[in-house]
Amino acid sequence: xxxxxxxxxxxxxxxxxxxxxxxxxxxxxxxxxxxxxxxxxxxxxxxxxxxxxxxxxxxxxxxxxxxxxxxxxxxxxxxxxxxxxxxxxxxxxxxxxxxxxxxxxxxxxxxxxxxxxxxxxxxxxxxxxxxxxxxxxxxxxxxxxxxxxxxxxxxxxxxxxxxxxxxxxxxxxxxxxxxxxxxxxxxxxxxxxxxxxxxxxxxxxxxxxxxxxxxxxxxxxxxxxxxxxxxxxxxxxxxxxxxxxxxxxxxxxxxxxxxxxxxxxxxxxxxxxxxxxxxxxxxxxxxxxxxxxxxx
Amino acid sequence: xxxxxxxxxxxxxxxxxxxxxxxxxxxxxxxxxxxxxxxxxxxxxxxxxxxxxxxxxxxxxxxxxxxxxxxxxxxxxxxxxxxxxxxxxxxxxxxxxxxxxxxxxxxxxxxxxxxxxxxxxxxxxxxxxxxxxxxxxxxxxxxxxxxxxxxxxxxxxxxxxxxxxxxxxxxxxxxxxxxxxxxxxxxxxxxxxxxxxxxxxxxxxxxxxxxxxxxxxxxxxxxxxxxxxxxxxxxxxxxxxxxxxxxxxxxxxxxxxxxxxxxxxxxxxxxxxxxxxxxxxxxxxxxxxxxxxxxxxxxxxxxxxxxxxxxxxxxxxxxxxxxxxxxxxxxxxxxxxxxxxxxxxxxxxxxxxxxxxxxxxxxxxxxxxxxxxxxxxxxxxxxxxxxxxxxxxxxxxxxxxxxxxxxxxxxxxxxxxxxxxxxxxxxxxxxxxxxxxxxxxxxxxxx
Numbered sequence: 001x002x003x004x005x006x007x008x009x010x011x012x013x014x015x016x017x018x019x020x021x022x023x024x025x026x027x028x029x030x031x032x033x034x035x036x037x038x039x040x041x042x043x044x045x046x047x048x049x050x051x052x053x054x055x056x057x058x059x060x061x062x063x064x065x066x067x068x069x070x071x072x073x074x075x076x077x078x079x080x081x082x083x084x085x086x087x088x089x090x091x092x093x094x095x096x097x098x099x100x101x102x103x104x105x106x107x108x109x110x111x112x113x114x115x116x117x118x119x120x121x122x123x124x125x126x127x128x129x130x131x132x133x134x135x136x137x138x139x140x141x142x143x144x145x146x147x148x149x150x151x152x153x154x155x156x157x158x159x160x161x162x163x164x165x166x167x168x169x170x171x172x173x174x175x176x177x178x179x180x181x182x183x184x185x186x187x188x189x190x191x192x193x194x195x196x197x198x199x200x201x202x203x204x205x206x207x208x209x210x211x212x213x214x215x216x217x218x219x220x221x222x223x224x225x226x227x228x229x230x231x232x233x234x235x236x237x238x239x240x241x242x243x244x245x246x247x248x249x250x251x252x253x254x255x256x257x258x259x260x261x262x263x264x265x266x267x268x269x270x271x272x273x274x275x276x277x278x279x280x281x282x283x284x285x286x287x288x289x290x291x292x293x294x295x296x
Numbered sequence: 297x298x299x300x301x302x303x304x305x306x307x308x309x310x311x312x313x314x315x316x317x318x319x320x321x322x323x324x325x326x327x328x329x330x331x332x333x334x335x336x337x338x339x340x341x342x343x344x345x346x347x348x349x350x351x352x353x354x355x356x357x358x359x360x361x362x363x364x365x366x367x368x369x370x371x372x373x374x375x376x377x378x379x380x381x382x383x384x385x386x387x388x389x390x391x392x393x394x395x396x397x398x399x400x401x402x403x404x405x406x407x408x409x410x411x412x413x414x415x416x417x418x419x420x421x422x423x424x425x426x427x428x429x430x431x432x433x434x435x436x437x438x439x440x441x442x443x444x445x446x447x448x449x450x451x452x453x454x455x456x457x458x459x460x461x462x463x464x465x466x467x468x469x470x471x472x473x474x475x476x477x478x479x480x481x482x483x484x485x486x487x488x489x490x491x492x493x494x495x496x497x498x499x500x501x502x503x504x505x506x507x508x509x510x511x512x513x514x515x516x517x518x519x520x521x522x523x524x525x526x527x528x529x530x531x532x533x534x535x536x537x538x539x540x541x542x543x544x545x546x547x548x549x550x551x552x553x554x555x556x557x558x559x560x561x562x563x564x565x566x567x568x569x570x571x572x573x574x575x576x577x578x579x580x581x582x583x584x585x586x587x588x589x590x591x592x593x594x595x596x597x598x599x600x601x602x603x604x605x606x607x608x609x610x611x612x613x614x615x616x617x618x619x620x621x622x623x624x625x626x627x628x629x630x631x632x633x634x635x636x637x638x639x640x641x642x643x644x645x646x647x648x649x650x651x652x653x654x655x656x657x658x659x660x661x662x663x664x665x666x667x668x669x670x671x672x673x674x675x676x677x678x679x680x681x682x683x684x685x686x687x688x689x690x691x692x693x694x695x696x697x698x699x700x701x702x703x704x705x706x707x708x709x710x711x712x713x714x715x716x717x718x719x720x721x722x723x724x725x726x727x728x729x730x731x732x733x734x735x736x737x738x739x740x741x742x743x
Contacts, residue, residue, distance in 0.1 A: 013633070
């Protein structure tokens, strides 16, 4: 038996398995999908560690503006990474400081930044859209082949384009032209989650029992925080109802939804104005971005 | 040649094969579970089409005393039908996941069969007499005109051809949100447990409208889910004890006397992972696919993708015995992941005396391990070696270098031919091996 054994290929295979499980007879198999997310996590860690080595070998001369933008982005996103650490480490009860998958820098300003934007922009109304933003991270692994990943990589997303089968790492980027054609003027597409509004701290609990077998968009349970506006609630429902991505996230235990859970009060316009977009590889080729599976 | 589970003269030979010979296998005919009853006289199989076929052991023939009796079809019935959950837009497969026999208490036989969502209790009874001479209806069963009845008579029981009837006596439904993977009858013969990915319920055999949830590992937030329940079984003698295995390779033993909800285990069995063997697929291959108590109740056996482990219930930190089933597949895990074979759930079973264990593999191979002599043997269930009383020749997979004669290379293995379900007669050396849509029965050669 021959197989192209590399992390990118594994990611591609895994995401295809997740997608095909949606149409399997008998509904989504929770056990199998959970195991697939473990493979995704492992491949991602390996893939990111390889990328970090390549990044460290970059030429020293870089556009000062790009560097400055990246630094600002890193500062803003670092505290989110810290939040993510705490969340992910809940799995094994290990304290976040033992998580060596990414060094995080304490920051007093928690933020949601591009990871949130990318997540939101991936929620386009498409039958084949899936988002596996984060697998179930285990913080207890200390095997030697899991190299520490610098914080730079923690702000990146690995994306599989189902049309071209290209796996790409995107740093602090938008994905959908409707939502993100202009980084400073986010388009509130019909189903783009990030509108010009404050982020709410409400808790979106999607009950997988209700739609676990099939990712048909269904109403989801929701717990409100005390200070939430009713107006936001209605608009949120409309935006989320047409997306089945959160379904899959809940099913697969993705950390992507955890980002929504740990949102802080923030004005998105401030975020958009201060960040720069850095794409390793051009993804948006006109209207080519119709189907994407976003991983991590 | 020395064999397993017997003396030096012990050999396995072919007895019977059930099922179609066609190369094109219908999905519905694929056998999904095999189970002997407590006496071994009955052998039940379930398939993906929701059917149950029961074979009965015929007495030895006087003409051929050197052979044990054969298993012939006793009863066939449709246990489960495909269903559709309209609320969740979910199709519920009719595939029989498990069959478990109840101890026989009268002339009838009872078994539990389950698909992903519903468990059914079936009564299999024989009818060999028929009442004749009814007053109100004639011989064809038509009602008589009342004015034609001028006398009374007592109906007489007349012999008839044996008829085996299967009737559903209880239906245990709507208790599992996730897919049922196990059912296990308790030693009290009154209760049984059913397990799905996240919960285990305790039922009373007489009560269908309620069950007790005794294990619930569903996290408050599903994003925190890290493991699922893969198998569960009641202790063979202690009706308060049961075990369940997880996708993380751990086994939890619970005592129902400790609390109503047994989320806190009494014992936790886990073998530390060898860091040198870590790979992308470590989590998958460590997931336990089956757990079985020994008949003595002192040991339990677990099956993961590459090995079988025997645990002493008194020692939690490591198994007492580990048997490699097909270690040569470790270097092929990537391909097995691609073709989904890595997700295959192999079962395992004990022989009647707990001296040997058996489990399946690929290429229609199955493996037996003698716990006393530490010998192991690989046999094949194939039509080519299906001549009556033909001795099974041990098979060997060449793992590298030169391939010897009669060996098969790893790359030549047929991964579509997998033996996931096997059963060992509770008393005799008779085994049932399910190979896709065929059921092979092998027995020891009585010398």
